[in-house]
Amino acid sequence: MKEWLDMFMGLDHGETVAIRTGTEQAFGLFEGGHSHETKISAVHFVRFRPAASMTAAFADLHVPVTLAVHHHEYHAEAPVPGSMREEWLKDLR
Secondary structure, eight states, rough: OOHHHHHTTTTTTTSSSEEEEEEEEEOOOOOOEEEEEEETSOOOEEEEEOHHHHHHHHHHHOOOOEEEETTTTEEEEOOOOOHHHHHHHHHOO
């Protein structure tokens, strides 16, 4: 497991995790203290600050919303389901 986690060293620095709607994206801001040069935690707390137009897109289920991770050799994107978008909207109120 440790070797697998090692590939994510530095994930919490820079523009590596994003929420995307159309051409807009909001990058994740990681809470500090969960990693350093030789260690990364399996759990991180990430905050996003989407623009108002992105928040409106969360409510429109016809607009695709994607969660993306691009870090070194690891690249993944996943659609965000409507139920999760509804929870995000509650949090953003």
